[in-house]
Amino acid sequence: MRLNHVGIAVESLAVASRFWAEAMGLAGGETELVEGEGIRVRKFPVPGGPAIELMEEAAGEGGVIAKFLAKRGPGVHHLSFEVDDLDRTIARFRALGYRTTSEQPRAGAGGARVTFLHPKDAHGVLVELLERPRESP
């Protein structure tokens, strides 16, 4: 289980990108609309480590990022850990008494399958478990 990316909620991808690109010196990827989540994301890969993923609201006032910003303001939203087998990992967490925020995994950015542990169970951290899409043969 290794850290894949740090998800950060921002008011504006364009404005926040300036900090991560110009000041932190990271090269940003393309902006991607994640339809199922109603968000736009832009990844800044960090050489030899997890990426920074900026997340902007795309679904309007009731959306997940809009609600986060209204409650907490911009900042770190989740930590995403990559696992080999998401279904097996979820089963293991549930057997230990941990809850996920949805019954089934969902479609994340880049074609990944993702699920979130309940932040109360992780002491205030929203932990995403992510399984990368299988490479096409």
Next chain:
Amino acid sequence: MRLNHVGIAVESLAVASRFWAEAMGLAGGETELVEGEGIRVRKFPVPGGPAIELMEEAAGEGGVIAKFLAKRGPGVHHLSFEVDDLDRTIARFRALGYRTTSEQPRAGAGGARVTFLHPKDAHGVLVELLERPRESP
């Protein structure tokens, strides 16, 4: 510039350690008192990536973690990026108009020198810049 660790503010190192050790499967290091900051920290190295650093209040009600917990509750506190030359990096950020939260770098965990960028300038993220201690000859 690469991610060295993710700092997480917790109510109790002992309780939160159970999640990161038993559920996430990480091996925790020794608990360290960082006197200058008034905090106790415990690092959980993640193979091939940045560590998870749990931080607990050690200085009492007015301490930095106590204030963070009172305001935001437990959760991600900062992202720590490792740099080769902290003084040069600070000079570069200041030249770009970014503010640090203290005039001079401070002593962090493990003998590192650290400074923080002002979270407003980083769109809600508390970014730590960290220079590892030089190896003894």
